[in-house]
Amino acid sequence: MIVAFLAGVAFALIARWVGITRFERIIGFGLLLDFTVAKILLVAIGTSALAFFVEYQLGAAVLEVKPLLIGGVVAGGVLFGVGMALLGYCPGTMPMALGEGSLDAGVGLAGGLTAGLLYTLVYPWVAPWIGPDLGAVNLYVQDPVACALIVAVFAAVLFAAAFWLDRRRPSAPEPAAGVESAMK
Structure with a gap:
């Protein structure tokens, strides 16, 4: 648990350092102008896969695979994409941005939690679809x-x-130039 906490802190510090908690960085990725978000996520997922495998083999983690529901995956993906496009945050960067003082991230976090609660309440009725x-x-x-x-x-x-991606399109320390003009 301590290792996971320290890994989370390290990820948050790196995320803050490269600026993936900023709206411009997320939208820059959505417009394919800035690949910093993709690079960070690829490395984070690869590292997490290796770490989880080691934990699982040592008996320190449990693998609980949920059932595949194609309609749920598609609907969840659409809602995730719409929310990310509207807010400019993904679920991982939203709490980090809130910690930095971005009030819009707080609204997004409250909206996401409310949507999760609503889904839980209506699940018995939407499950057949x-x-x-x-x-x-x-x-x-x-x-x-x-x-x-x-x-x-x-x-x-x-x-x-x-x-x-890093060699093909290196990212600047600041959000991608041209994001603001591309959004107009």
Whole structure:
């Protein structure tokens, strides 16, 4: 738990340093003008995959795969995208921006929590429309060596993509130039 907390603090500090808590940075990524957000997320997901695999193998983590519901994934993706486009924050950057004093992030956080509560309340009525339950889908195999290979390749692909993006389109310390003019 302490390691996870320290990793979260490290991620927050890096996120703050590169400015992914700023509206301009998020919108710059949405407009494909600034790939800082993508690079940070690729490295974070790759690192998390490796760390979770080690924790799981040591018995310190539990793998609980939820059922695949295509309608729910599509609806959730659309709502996530609309919320991110309207606010300029993703769920991870919103609390960080709130901690920096961005009041709009507080409104977004309250809205997200309210939407989650509403979904919980209406779930019994919308459940039939979110599609068939396709069961728990995952790539985990019982052989730890094969699973380690899958995780290592996955992480390596994400790291390679982040470094490729960095070489292809390096990001400036400040949000991408032209974001403001592209939004007009």
